[in-house]
Amino acid sequence: MNEKEIIKNLERCPSFIRCSQNLCPLDFKLSLRVGVARDRCKWMKESEKKKVGDKEFISGNKTMPDELLKFVPEYNYKRLNKTSQHRWEEIVR
Secondary structure, three states, X not given: OOHHHHHHHHOOOOOHHHOOOOEOOOOOOHHHOOOOHHHEOXXXXXXXXXXXXXXXXXXXXXXOOHHHHOOOOHHHHHHOOHHHHHHHHHHXX
């Protein structure tokens, strides 16, 4: 896998140009990347609840769109959040 192929796959994501995350499930070399939880792509984040004052906010756990899921390498699918994993299994297998 050369660098041009890796970048081509990353560019499939409509957020690629403005994204600053180090960990992306479309990256063929994701296993070589390092980072903490905040460095993960939004499709890799599980549901998180935060309370601000008397309001509760829920973020994460969004399902990656089908047109992107079909380009997630099989060895990266376990890094997706649970909802994206289930959808990946439905469309890829």
